[in-house]
Amino acid sequence: MNTDRSAQLLDRARTIVPGGVNSPVRAFRAVGGTPRFMASAAGPWLTDVDGRRYVDLICSWGPMILGHAHPDVLAAVQDSAAKGFSFGTPSENELLLAEEIVARVEPVEQVRLVSSGTEATMSAIRLARGFTGRTLVVKFAGCYHGHVDSLLAAAGSGVATLALPDSAGVPPESAAETIVLPYNDVAALEAAFAERGEQIAAVITEAAAGNMGVVPPSPEFSAALRTVSRRHGALLISDEVMTGFRCSRSGWFGLAAVGNEAPDLFTFGKVMGGGFPAAAFGGRADVMAMLAPEGPVYQAGTLSGNPVATAAGLATLRGCTDDVYAHLDRVAHTIADAAGAALAAEGVPHTIQWAGSMFSIFFRDSAVQNYNDARDQDTAAFGRFFHAMLEHGVHLPPSAFESWFVSASHDDDAVAAVLTALPHAARAAASQSRPGAS
Numbered sequence: 160m161n162t163d164r165s166a167q168l169l170d171r172a173r174t175i176v177p178g179g180v181n182s183p184v185r186a187f188r189a190v191g192g193t194p195r196f197m198a199s200a201a202g203p204w205l206t207d208v209d210g211r212r213y214v215d216l217i218c219s220w221g222p223m224i225l226g227h228a229h230p231d232v233l234a235a236v237q238d239s240a241a242k243g244f245s246f247g248t249p250s251e252n253e254l255l256l257a258e259e260i261v262a263r264v265e266p267v268e269q270v271r272l273v274s275s276g277t278e279a280t281m282s283a284i285r286l287a288r289g290f291t292g293r294t295l296v297v298k299f300a301g302c303y304h305g306h307v308d309s310l311l312a313a314a315g316s317g318v319a320t321l322a323l324p325d326s327a328g329v330p331p332e333s334a335a336e337t338i339v340l341p342y343n344d345v346a347a348l349e350a351a352f353a354e355r356g357e358q359i360a361a362v363i364t365e366a367a368a369g370n371m372g373v374v375p376p377s378p379e380f381s382a383a384l385r386t387v388s389r390r391h392g393a394l395l396i397s398d399e400v401m402t403g404f405r406c407s408r409s410g411w412f413g414l415a416a417v418g419n420e421a422p423d424l425f426t427f428g429k430v431m432g433g434g435f436p437a438a439a440f441g442g443r444a445d446v447m448a449m450l451a452p453e454g455p456v457y458q459a460g461t462l463s464g465n466p467v468a469t470a471a472g473l474a475t476l477r478g479c480t481d482d483v484y485a486h487l488d489r490v491a492h493t494i495a496d497a498a499g500a501a502l503a504a505e506g507v508p509h510t511i512q513w514a515g516s517m518f519s520i521f522f523r524d525s526a527v528q529n530y531n532d533a534r535d536q537d538t539a540a541f542g543r544f545f546h547a548m549l550e551h552g553v554h555l556p557p558s559a560f561e562s563w564f565v566s567a568s569h570d571d572d573a574v575a576a577v578l579t580a581l582p583h584a585a586r587a588a589a590s591q592s593r594p595g596a597s
């Protein structure tokens with residue numbers, strides 16, 4: 160396959176950008192080969208600089224829920240950009256986006272906009288510490304909450320695919336403020352709180368884990384997160400940066416938490432920016448009132464609530480109708496069913512797990528409950544599968560520890576292209592070596 164131009168650009172990029180990429184998972188380290196430099200994208204299709212087209216099953220790691228360059232979002236962006244790029248004052252778009260979020264996620268009474276998911280979780284942790292006057296934070300192995308120092312312990316896909324135990328450069332004091340527990344383990348949660356409950360400011364969890372591959376919480380685990388944290392006076396932060404507005408119109412909360420009690424704080428990102436840098440944290444009004452300028456917890460951002468980014472996010476959320484969610488579910492199941500059938504036909508061990516329309520294929524034959532399970536899979540088989548899909552014009556996330564994402568624009572043509580590629584990829588996964596591997 161001709162990848163000359165991508166290879167040239169990567170060589171140039173490597174000399175001036177570490178690893179040639181601006182975010183590590185883009186580098187193909189886990190699967191080998193040359194990452195494709197994209198030139199353009201439309202609907203469900205990516206086009207690289209060598210002129211090859213791919214069905215996109217990354218969707219920018221979630222945000223492109225309506226598909227690339229959706230006409231309504233494009234019009235909103237163009238209209239907003241023509242009126243100025245950033246004011247450094249309040250503007251109406253930020254209010255409209257905040258109202259849309261609050262309307263969709265019932266327990267969110269107030270929200271503060273930021274520019275990335277990392278900023279959202281970092282700020283939510285500071286707020287929880289300010290509110291409780293405590294320091295410790297509980298997180299779960301395999302959950303990723305952005306590259307916040309204290310949350311980089313056992314942080315899932317990015318570090319997992321690079322086989323780094325954790326990040327260098329995180330002071331031991333930061334790591335010591337974090338208690339890392341296994342996901343879906345009620346006994347471990349209860350034991351940690353029994354030991355240090357009065358020092359714990361917050362429990363932060365991915366609403367449904369997506370950064371170790373998709374691992375939904377068991378109902379018992381979800382219930383324990385709420386009751387145990389509350390009993391000990393700690394806040395519960397549900398990180399919906401990936402699941403928010405994707406699993407349902409109200410995210411994972413809308414899908415699974417009906418009848419359950421609400422978390423105290425939520426974090427959002429990805430879909431709510433529609434491909435632009437916009438993210439948020441929000442929740443209980445009495446907790447949010449601790450934020451400056453109302454309260455003593457400082458938090459700020461030059462580009463927070465940027466008018467163009469919020470226009471894109473608002474147009475995207477407004478486009479996320481019930482029909483869109485039904486379409487995502489249908490397309491995701493069609494693709495996952497076909498992938499399962501193709502792998503089964505070749506005798507490749509696999510397990511498919513779901514959170515709404517997010518799904519992952521683990522290359523092992525039993526269910527994944529936590530990070531240890533997720534790591535116990537045949538990542539080499541995934542690498543062969545990935546490259547065969549790529550050769551047949553389908554771009555999967557380049558790691559076995561990721562969700563696959565579909566969009567409203569994945570139409571019959573795009574799905575047909577995926578279904579055509581799958582048997583080739585299953586055969587490659589079943590074979591012992593990948594021809595043409597580099």
Ligand SMILES: *Cc1c(COP(=O)(O)O)cnc(C)c1O
Nearest residue numbers: 275276277303304305398400401
């Ligand atoms: C992507 C992600 C983040 C980080 O968001 P960025 O915008 O990349 O900083 C945080 N939490 C979860 C669950 C995510 O999936």
